[in-house]
Each structure stands twice: as C-alpha cells, then as structure tokens.
Amino acid sequence: MAFVGWRYQPNLRHTLGVKLKASVPPPRRVKASLMWPFALVLTFILTAFVATAYFLQVQERDRALAERVAAVAKLVDQKLDKDTHLMRAVLLAMQGNIAIAAAFGSQDRAALLREADPLFQILHAEHRITHLYFNSPELVNLVRLHSPEQFGDAITRTTTIQARSQNASVHGLELGALGTLTLRLVAPWQSAQGLLGYVEMGEEIGHLVNEIHETLAVDLFVLVDKQFLPAQQWHQGLALLKRQGNWDHFAQQVLVAQTRVPAPVAIDDAMLTALRGGANQVFSQDDKTLHLAMLPLDDASGRRIGDLVVMRDISGLQQTFQRSIVTVTLLSSLVGTFVLWLFYFALDRVERDYQRQHDLEHQLLRLGTEHARILQTEKLSALGTMVGEIAHQLNNPLVGVVNLAQLAVREADDPVRTRELLAEIRRAGEDCHTFITSMLRFAKVSKFECHAIDMAQVVNETVLMFRQTVQGRIPVELNFPKTSVVLEVDPILLRHALFNLLINAAQATEGEGAIVISLQAQSHPDTGAPGWALTVRDHGRGIAPEILDKVFSPFFTTRREGTGLGLSVVQHVALLHQGFVSVENLSEGGTQFAIWLPQTNPKLNHDAQDTGRR
Numbered sequence: 001m002a003f004v005g006w007r008y009q010p011n012l013r014h015t016l017g018v019k020l021k022a023s024v025p026p027p028r029r030v031k032a033s034l035m036w037p038f039a040l041v042l043t044f045i046l047t048a049f050v051a052t053a054y055f056l057q058v059q060e061r062d063r064a065l066a067e068r069v070a071a072v073a074k075l076v077d078q079k080l081d082k083d084t085h086l087m088r089a090v091l092l093a094m095q096g097n098i099a100i101a102a103a104f105g106s107q108d109r110a111a112l113l114r115e116a117d118p119l120f121q122i123l124h125a126e127h128r129i130t131h132l133y134f135n136s137p138e139l140v141n142l143v144r145l146h147s148p149e150q151f152g153d154a155i156t157r158t159t160t161i162q163a164r165s166q167n168a169s170v171h172g173l174e175l176g177a178l179g180t181l182t183l184r185l186v187a188p189w190q191s192a193q194g195l196l197g198y199v200e201m202g203e204e205i206g207h208l209v210n211e212i213h214e215t216l217a218v219d220l221f222v223l224v225d226k227q228f229l230p231a232q233q234w235h236q237g238l239a240l241l242k243r244q245g246n247w248d249h250f251a252q253q254v255l256v257a258q259t260r261v262p263a264p265v266a267i268d269d270a271m272l273t274a275l276r277g278g279a280n281q282v283f284s285q286d287d288k289t290l291h292l293a294m295l296p297l298d299d300a301s302g303r304r305i306g307d308l309v310v311m312r313d314i315s316g317l318q319q320t321f322q323r324s325i326v327t328v329t330l331l332s333s334l335v336g337t338f339v340l341w342l343f344y345f346a347l348d349r350v351e352r353d354y355q356r357q358h359d360l361e362h363q364l365l366r367l368g369t370e371h372a373r374i375l376q377t378e379k380l381s382a383l384g385t386m387v388g389e390i391a392h393q394l395n396n397p398l399v400g401v402v403n404l405a406q407l408a409v410r411e412a413d414d415p416v417r418t419r420e421l422l423a424e425i426r427r428a429g430e431d432c433h434t435f436i437t438s439m440l441r442f443a444k445v446s447k448f449e450c451h452a453i454d455m456a457q458v459v460n461e462t463v464l465m466f467r468q469t470v471q472g473r474i475p476v477e478l479n480f481p482k483t484s485v486v487l488e489v490d491p492i493l494l495r496h497a498l499f500n501l502l503i504n505a506a507q508a509t510e511g512e513g514a515i516v517i518s519l520q521a522q523s524h525p526d527t528g529a530p531g532w533a534l535t536v537r538d539h540g541r542g543i544a545p546e547i548l549d550k551v552f553s554p555f556f557t558t559r560r561e562g563t564g565l566g567l568s569v570v571q572h573v574a575l576l577h578q579g580f581v582s583v584e585n586l587s588e589g590g591t592q593f594a595i596w597l598p599q600t601n602p603k604l605n606h607d608a609q610d611t612g613r614r
C-alpha cells in the first residue's frame with residue numbers, strides 16, 4: 001500500500017473556491033406552489049357538490065309540484081264524473097215521474113213548468129244545478145226552467161246534436177251564451193209512444209273550482225280563448241252575474257272563473273304562452289312564492305277552448321329549499337376551509353422541514369469552508385514556525401563559523417590557536433550536518449507503505465540499530481506475548497518511531513535503569529476496536545507536568561542540541577497507522593510512551609512464526 005501521508009492535503013483551492021449560494025439551492029416554496037392548485041381543485045369539487053345538491057333539490061321540488069298539478073287534473077275529472085252521475089240519476093228519476101212525462105209528451109209548456117219547477121228548485125238549491133231544458137225531438141226548446149220567459153228557439157249546442165245523432169246521453173263542458181262554462185248532460189227521453197224529446201241539465205263550473213281550491217289548497221283560473229266567446233256576450237254575462245273582469249287583460253284569452261280575485265299581476269300573456277308550452281313558472285309576489293302550471297280545458301266536442309291555470313303558494317316549500325341550499329353551501333364552505341387549513345398546516349410543516357434541512361446544509365458547508373481555512377492557516381503558521389526554527393538552528397552554528405573564521409584570520413600567526421579555532425569551526429559544521437540529517441530523516445515520513453510483518457522482527461531490528469548508535473551500555477528488555485503478533489504496518493516508519501523513543505529514553509536515563517519494550521493486546525479506549533500497545537518505559541528523570549502536553553509539538557525540545565522533531569515523528573507515524581501515541585510519568589519514576597496500533601489481520605497472528613522472542 002502506498003500512501004503519501006505527510007504531504008497529503010485536502011484540495012483547498014477546490015474547497016475554498018466553492019460559492020455558498022451556488023452550492024446550496026434555495027429551499028423549495030412548497031406552500032406557494034401547491035396551495036393555489038389545491039384550493040382551486042377543492043373549490044371546484046365543493047362547487048360541483050353544491051350544484052349537484054341544488055339540482056337534486058330543484059328536481060325534488062319540481063316533482064312535488066308536478067304531483068300536485070296531476071292531483072288537480074285528477075280531481076277535476078273526478079268531480080266532473082261525479083256531477084255527471086248525479087245529473088244522470090236525476091234525469092232517470094225524472095223519467096219515472098208520470099206527470100212530467102205526460103206534460104212533455106203532450107208538449108204542454110205550462111204543465112211542464114208547473115210539474116218540473118219544484119224539482120228544479122230543489123236541484124238548484126241542493127246540487128247547484130243551474131240549467132234544466134226540455135227540448136222537442138226537433139231540438140226546439142219547450143221550456144227553460146232556469147229562464148222560463150225564453151223558449152221556442154232551436155238548440156244547436158254540440159251536446160244536444162250529439163245526443164240526437166247518437167240517440168244516447170252525452171255530457172261535457174260547454175261554453176254558455178254568457179261566457180259561463182257549464183257541465184252539461186243531454187239525454188233522449190224515450191217512452192212507450194216513442195221519443196218525447198231531449199232533456200238537458202247543466203251546472204256552472206264555478207263551484208267546482210272552489211271545491212278543488214278547498215281540497216287541494218290551490219288557486220284556479222279558468223281561461224277561455226276569445227275566439228270561442230264574443231266580447232259582447234262576455235260583458236253581458238259579467239253584468240248579469242255581477243262579476244268583475246277586464247276583457248283586455250289578456251290578448252288571446254279571457255277569465256271566466258277564478259278562486260282568487262284579482263289574479264296576480266305577474267300572470268301575463270308571456271307567462272301564459274310559456275305555460276302553454278308546458279313550462280312551469282315560479283314567481284314572487286307580496287312575500288310569497290307562487291308556482292303556476294296549466295291544464296288544457298276541452299269542451300264536449302273535444303276542442304281545446306281554454307286553459308285551467310293552477311297556482312300554488314309554495315312559500316314554505318321554497319323556504320325549506322332555500323334553507324337546505326344555504327345549509328349545504330355553508331357546510332361545504334366550512335368543510336372546504338377546514339380541509340384547506342389542514343393542508344396549509346401540513347404544507348407549512350413540510351416547508352419548515354425543508355427550511356431546516358436547507359439551513360443545516362448551509363451551516364455544514366460554511367463549517368467545512370471554515371475548517372479548510374483554519375487548516376490552511378495552521379499549516380501556514382506551522383510552516384512559518386518550521387522555517388523560523390530551521391533558520392534559527394542553522395544560524396547559530398553559521399554565525400559561530402563566521403566569527404571563528406574572522407578570529408582565525410586575525411590569529412593566523414598562532415598555529416595552535418588557529419587549529420583550535422578550525423576545530424570549533426568543524427564542530428559547528430558537524431552540528432549543521434546533524435541537524436540537516438535529522439531534518440532529512442523527518443522528511444522520509446512522507447512515504448508510507450504497509451505490509452503484514454511480525455512485530456517482534458520490527459522491534460529486534462530497531463534494538464539492534466539502537467545498540468550500534470548509543471555508546472554506553474543501557475540494557476533493553478523485551479516483554480512480548482507468547483504467540484507472534486503480525487500487523488499490517490510500515491516497518492521503516494515504525495522502526496524510525498521506536499528508535500526515536502529509545503533514543504529519548506536513553507537521553508533521559510541517568511543511572512543504571514533499563515529500558516523496557518512491551519507489546520500487549522489493548523482495545524481502543526474510545527471505540528473499543530481491538531489493537532496492540534507498543535510501549536517504551538525508562539527509569540529516567542520523567543517529564544515535568546507543565547510540559548507534558550507540549551512534548552509532541554514540532555520543534556519542542558528541552559535539550560540544547562535537540563531538534564524537537566523526534567516525538568512529532570512518533571505521533572505522525574502512529575496516526576498514519578490509524579493509531580495514536582500517549583505518554584505518562586510513572587509513579588516509580590521514569591516515563592512510559594505507548595504507540596497504539598489497530599489489529600489489522602488477526603488470522604496472521606497464529607500462522608506467523610514465533611520469532612524474535614527472548
């Protein structure tokens with residue numbers, strides 16, 4: 001493994017050159033981009049809901065109204081049928097009256113008047129029968145019980161003509177001469193002698209309209225087309241029946257019967273045309289909501305002679321309708337607002353999370369940049385210190401050399417003194433050389449190549465080198481585990497580090513004390529990772545507590561001839577191996593340095609040879 005550790009630097013130019021703005025994009029505006037589309041969609045859904053509810057309500061209301069109009073149509077038919085049955089029963093009963101039959105058979109007008117009048121009075125009073133005719137087989141009027149002074153005219157009404165042609169009773173609505181709409185029944189009177197003539201009975205439908213009003217609580221307006229009713233006759237009828245009306249109120253039609261006087265002003269020609277087209281009409285008048293529908297009015301011959309306008313007060317229905325629409329709208333708005341608020345709340349949280357994340361990224365980047373800047377500054381200041389130290393270390397001997405050389409020039413006549421001075425100059429030169437050698441050794445650390453090696457071998461080689469270098473016999477003891485310990489290390493760097501520790505130990509040892517090198521298994525104090533501690537213990541003077549934390553700083557030395565680089569190298573080598581170095585003063589005197597190295601390949605420890613153990 002090759003690793004250029006000492007010169008390794010993060011790419012500062014790259015790190016410092018990064019622009020903060022460009023690298024951290026602004027946080028997304030989630031709320032602004034999602035809120036409006038969501039609000040629009042929600043509004044659309046709720047509007048659709050309210051509209052559907054409205055149309056369903058309208059349908060329900062119209063169905064209720066249509067049902068009422070159908071009920072009116074049915075009741076009109078039922079009443080007409082019922083009254084027709086009554087009239088038919090009366091006619092049958094009358095045919096059993098011998099006196100009336102005799103008078104009719106002999107066409108005795110006076111006798112007929114006398115005999116039939118009491119019956120007519122009862123029918124008029126009790127059953128609202130308004131007309132009773134006796135006509136000859138030739139359809140010439142014999143007697144009008146309701147208008148006795150009028151007689152002798154030919155009857156040409158459809159019902160009478162049909163009764164003769166069909167020789168059967170015929171009934172139906174017919175417009176009277178005065179513009180009154182009458183339900184008529186005409187029946188032939190057959191006797192043993194043959195056909196006596198035709199009896200005709202009728203009732204005005206005014207009371208029928210009132211009865212329907214009372215039963216179904218609707219107002220009715222009976223309109224007749226003007227083409228079937230001359231104006232003069234209508235006016236005549238108005239005067240005779242003491243009624244009120246305006247011929248010109250409608251262009252095409254005229255009112256002949258009604259339950260409410262006067263008719264609402266809103267009912268005009270346009271509305272009638274619309275009603276005839278089958279549409280329903282709703283309008284408001286005097287704080288009331290009124291609904292209009294129209295039924296056709298056919299006479300006995302099947303012609304549509306007019307219309308029956310049905311009007312119903314639907315104020316209550318309309319109020320309920322409006323109230324339910326307002327409730328639905330309010331509820332929808334409330335639900336919509338609530339959902340919108342929930343959504344807003346959720347988006348707000350998302351956006352805040354985004355913002356927080358963005359701020360963190362920003363801070364991280366800022367810290368990174370700051371860190372790189374500090375590193376750069378530290379390196380520059382370390383470089384400055386180093387240059388200063390080197391200059392200082394080299395300057396002293398060089399100044400000495402210059403001074404000594406000047407002295408030598410001056411005292412060149414004295415060969416003994418000159419030799420002394422030259423010896424001094426040589427020593428100063430050697431000091432420079434020693435310093436430069438240690439600097440070069442320091443620089444070697446830049447190359448880092450690891451491979452598996454038995455630690456005992458590394459230690460033995462270093463001790464050998466140490467013995468050759470150090471004069472005087474300082475005993476070195478080794479304390480190693482029984483099995484070999486094989487680790488992935490750079491043996492050159494590790495030897496270098498261990499050598500520095502041994503030299504320091506030797507320099508600190510004043511008396512007889514031995515140097516002890518041990519290797520023992522030890523897990524990392526912080527991470528708990530398995531590893532080994534290589535320790536060097538001496539019995540020297542120890543390190544003053546106040547400088548204990550400075551000994552690893554580059555160029556820190558307490559020795560006159562020291563460079564202060566030895567322990568820096570040790571620390572750097574330990575770090576290159578993912579380890580660390582520690583120092584402690586021992587209670588029994590002396591110092592212990594320990595290099596902790598991680599366990600790299602446990603399998604190798606058992607296979608490796610048991611070498612270098614003493």
Ligand SMILES: Nc1ncnc2c1ncn2[C@@H]1O[C@H](COP(=O)(O)OP(=O)(O)O)[C@@H](O)[C@H]1O
Nearest residue numbers: 504505508542551557558559562563564566567
């Ligand atoms: N074993 C030791 N016992 C006492 N002091 C030591 C020991 N090792 C190092 N030191 C102290 O640490 C200083 C720095 O050591 P080092 O970095 O090797 O530089 P140098 O040996 O050039 O002084 C030494 O000057 C010395 O004061």
Ligand SMILES: [Mg+2]
Nearest residue numbers: 503504566567
């Ligand atoms: Mg040293």
